[in-house]
Amino acid sequence: MSASGFMTENRPLKAYALLIIVYLYAPILILLAFSFNNSIFIAFPFKGLTLKWYWALTGNSQLHQALWNSLVVGVIAALVSTILATLAAKAVTRYRMPGRNAMVSLVSLPMLMPEVILGIALLVFLLSIDIKLSLATIIIGHIIICTPYALVTMISRFQGYDPAYEEASLDLGETALSTFWRVTLPLVWPGVVSSLLLTFLISFDDFVVTFFLTGTEQTLPIFMWSQLRFSDRLPAMLALGSLIIVVSTVLLILVEWLRRRGEGATATP
Amino acid sequence: MSDEAFIRIDRVSKHFGNVRAVDNVSLEISQGEFFALLGPSGCGKTTLLRMIAGFDTPTHGEIFIDGQPMADVPPNHRPTNMVFQSYAVFPHLTVRQNVGYGLRRERLASEEEARRIDEALELVHLTGYDARKPNQLSGGQRQRVALARALIKRPKVLLLDEPLAALDKKLREEMQMELRALQRSVGITFVFVTHDQEEAFALSDRVAVMFDGRVAQTDTPRRLYDYPASTRVAGFIGQMNFFDAIETGRQNGSVTLDVGPLGRIEVPAKDVPEGVPFKVAARPELITFSTLPENSHALKAKARLRGHAFLGDRSQFIFDVDGLARPIIAMTSLDDEASMPKDGAELWIGIPRDWINVLPE
Amino acid sequence: MAITSVRDIPAPSGSRLSAAAPRRKQRLIPRDWISGYGLMLPVMLICGVALAFAMISTVLASFWTQEGYKLVPGFTLENYREAVSNPLYQLTMARSLAISLTTTALTILLAYPIAYFLAFYAGSRRTLWLILITTPFWTSYLLRVFSWKVILGYNGVINSGLKSLGLISEPLTFLVYNPIAVIITLVHAWLPFAILPLYVSLEKIDRSYLEAATDLGDSARDRFWRIVFPLSVPGVMAASLMIFIPTVGDYVTPQMVGGPDGQMVASSIVELFGRVNDKPLGSALAIVSIVIVTGLSLAYMFLTRRVSERMA
Numbered sequence A: 001m002s003a004s005g006f007m008t009e010n011r012p013l014k015a016y017a018l019l020i021i022v023y024l025y026a027p028i029l030i031l032l033a034f035s036f037n038n039s040i041f042i043a044f045p046f047k048g049l050t051l052k053w054y055w056a057l058t059g060n061s062q063l064h065q066a067l068w069n070s071l072v073v074g075v076i077a078a079l080v081s082t083i084l085a086t087l088a089a090k091a092v093t094r095y096r097m098p099g100r101n102a103m104v105s106l107v108s109l110p111m112l113m114p115e116v117i118l119g120i121a122l123l124v125f126l127l128s129i130d131i132k133l134s135l136a137t138i139i140i141g142h143i144i145i146c147t148p149y150a151l152v153t154m155i156s157r158f159q160g161y162d163p164a165y166e167e168a169s170l171d172l173g174e175t176a177l178s179t180f181w182r183v184t185l186p187l188v189w190p191g192v193v194s195s196l197l198l199t200f201l202i203s204f205d206d207f208v209v210t211f212f213l214t215g216t217e218q219t220l221p222i223f224m225w226s227q228l229r230f231s232d233r234l235p236a237m238l239a240l241g242s243l244i245i246v247v248s249t250v251l252l253i254l255v256e257w258l259r260r261r262g263e264g265a266t267a268t269p
Numbered sequence B: 001m002s003d004e005a006f007i008r009i010d011r012v013s014k015h016f017g018n019v020r021a022v023d024n025v026s027l028e029i030s031q032g033e034f035f036a037l038l039g040p041s042g043c044g045k046t047t048l049l050r051m052i053a054g055f056d057t058p059t060h061g062e063i064f065i066d067g068q069p070m071a072d073v074p075p076n077h078r079p080t081n082m083v084f085q086s087y088a089v090f091p092h093l094t095v096r097q098n099v100g101y102g103l104r105r106e107r108l109a110s111e112e113e114a115r116r117i118d119e120a121l122e123l124v125h126l127t128g129y130d131a132r133k134p135n136q137l138s139g140g141q142r143q144r145v146a147l148a149r150a151l152i153k154r155p156k157v158l159l160l161d162e163p164l165a166a167l168d169k170k171l172r173e174e175m176q177m178e179l180r181a182l183q184r185s186v187g188i189t190f191v192f193v194t195h196d197q198e199e200a201f202a203l204s205d206r207v208a209v210m211f212d213g214r215v216a217q218t219d220t221p222r223r224l225y226d227y228p229a230s231t232r233v234a235g236f237i238g239q240m241n242f243f244d245a246i247e248t249g250r251q252n253g254s255v256t257l258d259v260g261p262l263g264r265i266e267v268p269a270k271d272v273p274e275g276v277p278f279k280v281a282a283r284p285e286l287i288t289f290s291t292l293p294e295n296s297h298a299l300k301a302k303a304r305l306r307g308h309a310f311l312g313d314r315s316q317f318i319f320d321v322d323g324l325a326r327p328i329i330a331m332t333s334l335d336d337e338a339s340m341p342k343d344g345a346e347l348w349i350g351i352p353r354d355w356i357n358v359l360p361e
Numbered sequence C: 001m002a003i004t005s006v007r008d009i010p011a012p013s014g015s016r017l018s019a020a021a022p023r024r025k026q027r028l029i030p031r032d033w034i035s036g037y038g039l040m041l042p043v044m045l046i047c048g049v050a051l052a053f054a055m056i057s058t059v060l061a062s063f064w065t066q067e068g069y070k071l072v073p074g075f076t077l078e079n080y081r082e083a084v085s086n087p088l089y090q091l092t093m094a095r096s097l098a099i100s101l102t103t104t105a106l107t108i109l110l111a112y113p114i115a116y117f118l119a120f121y122a123g124s125r126r127t128l129w130l131i132l133i134t135t136p137f138w139t140s141y142l143l144r145v146f147s148w149k150v151i152l153g154y155n156g157v158i159n160s161g162l163k164s165l166g167l168i169s170e171p172l173t174f175l176v177y178n179p180i181a182v183i184i185t186l187v188h189a190w191l192p193f194a195i196l197p198l199y200v201s202l203e204k205i206d207r208s209y210l211e212a213a214t215d216l217g218d219s220a221r222d223r224f225w226r227i228v229f230p231l232s233v234p235g236v237m238a239a240s241l242m243i244f245i246p247t248v249g250d251y252v253t254p255q256m257v258g259g260p261d262g263q264m265v266a267s268s269i270v271e272l273f274g275r276v277n278d279k280p281l282g283s284a285l286a287i288v289s290i291v292i293v294t295g296l297s298l299a300y301m302f303l304t305r306r307v308s309e310r311m312a
Helices: A011-034 A052-058 A061-094 A100-112 A115-128 A135-159 A164-171 A176-205 A208-213 A220-227 A231-266 B045-053 B095-099 B101-106 B110-123 B139-151 B169-186 B197-203 B221-226 B231-236 C031-061 C078-085 C087-120 C123-138 C141-152 C157-164 C179-203 C207-215 C220-248 C252-258 C265-273 C279-311
Strands: B007-016 B019-029 B034-038 B060-065 B080-083 B157-161 B189-194 B206-211 B214-219 B241-244 B246-251 B254-258 B264-268 B278-282 B288-290 B299-310 B315-320 B328-332 B346-351 B357-360 C065-067 C070-072
Touching (some): A011 C087, A061 A100, A061 C031, A100 A115, A115 C031, A164 B139, A176 C123, A220 C141, B019 B045, B045 B080, B045 B189, B080 B139, B095 B139, B189 B197, B197 B221, B206 B221, B231 B241, C065 C279, C087 C123, C087 C265, C141 C157
Antiparallel strands (some): B007 B019, B278 B357, B315 B328
């Protein structure tokens, strides 16, 4: 597009956009800044720079256990929901069997209802069949909340390429299964990777559904929620939060980059 | 044509919900034939091709290839291979990997596999492109990859879905010649789908014209053009002038037709379809015009030249005749500008006896 | 395949093409349906079944009673009567709706110009802007909400900042623990998510429409109201529902910055499942809220369609 001419610049709008960016980022930057403040109080004035809140994290075994639990839950939830969604996305985009919209709607329900209600519904169900709350119940809950997002990601990936690729493979003598390995999977791979990362982050970050399904083993957000009540533990939580934000932002940018690269490579001209 | 059809499509129908995409089609295609399915979009030609390949299952009827019924044969076990409209050249594989894709199943020794791939690449003039990725190829090159990939399987039948539609005009004409030569050299039966009449004529031995899921006519290109079976076929294949006509008399095996302001003609009774509405038809290039009436012409009338257009290798003239609802189109390859009539000129147009068709609607 | 059945349909007489009469076959269940259902099976077994049973058990529980920690099956409408008529639940429900609707409206108003900027003026930097606006907000919901407590709290960033500048001597108490604080926090949390659907719907608008409108004499303002806005209505609808539905049931924000006057219906539900320990009533209240949310969402969708049809 040329740099001059019809609708190419709008300074007031740009200034407004920058202002919104400031509004969005200010709280996060404040958290980051105070995580280095050498004071137990999160208040002005600054008392000097320190890394002691970060050091405090290294000796907290409860925190380490929660982090480990979150990683386990996140990895399993991401793997399972992405596999389920990949199969389901292939079904809805490639086969026109009746009832597929109803099935997709049912599975997508968690995106369409307040999380608290989903959490209590799952809790009532688990209680009614006498299942004890544990990491396993958290994993089930997370698979349920992650799958709709994985499904959206995978469906758009499947819609992004020509079904003729799979037909061509069948036509050249491959079976349905070998076609999946030789053609489908390589083509949807960028979607699989971004779905894995996205669902991991959703699981890793989830508080509300987890809150209802937690037994004695805590995930990181549940641990943080319990710590936020104690004012002497706040600075360490700020340090932990800053670490999480930085790491997950890097992961998300990776997802976005992979997604765009994937779209570029298989776009048929 | 041999007696035994190589591909036999026997009363095949395909319904999608209430839509009859293909409606009771029967066709026989011989071994080594270059056969075209021609029709406007939505006429069912692609569905028919996909049923031969095995991607769609007939609702009724059956397809035989080389004597074998195909009903329970999935696409990966059929003796057919397909060149897709989008070519479907796998974007994540190189040219060489694409061409060799279908050989994996055949478990060949690696030297044999390499030899077959080299042969196939040579056949489509892509030697040396082995390591390229599809996004580094032009449309024409991608099509060659798709061709080589299908032909390397040594299919009994090669199916092509609008093989040239994605190419620009000049490349399309080049590839037409090449496809034709290729088919001659490999001797495989080719069945291809197109909406382009010129392409169908240029490539094929026989053409089946399809409308609304049915085959309207199957014939050689020349016979299709000269003896279309209906006004619809005639109108789809090239241009045609149609005139209303009324039967006024019938005796000794001939019928007299009144063609309005153009006069009357006598035609053999067997040429006039019975019990259905019909029209008299003539191709634009067979309509003559001159300053004086030509007595030998069966149909003639005084006409006024409404306008003309110079098309390069020929010119098109549009005439109005009093009493005719639609203008008459004539086409000549007059190259002498001085002898061109001026717009508004009063002329006699005529149609020679032998070049008049009577077609059912 | 075992599931498919083959039955012979007699060929019509008189139309024999060849000596071998074709057998006309029809499968009861087409092959690709079986593949499709097979691929859907795992997700339906895990997510579909769990969700369906979760819904059913909650609905059932809402008609039951509770003795001690045990749920007693039965059928009573008492829970619904209580959920609808208790002034406490009426209050938290009404407050939830008021807070959520205000949040939705504010968020859309703030997000629209940004989305408009991104769609039409961001040029080649568009991707950078999008990543900048959306990426950090996929994570750390808890911390982002908490940061507002840190900012607005009695000894928080604003109060301590103003105090150390000497502008105030006592902390400003109106900043936090009220519905306004809840709204500020929710708007901040959901703004990035509102921008995306709005951006998508605006980005799809072909620039030639705008050029045509200008060519036909529209000013920039006319062009916006006659072309851009009507075409972006689906995006506005999607964005508002995306914010309204989760914010009505938000639990974390009112807990952190709402104070006693900022509690919403989710807090009531959680209390019924926790401290108060009346799960049937909690289930009934959850179902009442979801019915209200769904009803309002459907009414909103219906009205928006009507209005945009009339505009078109």
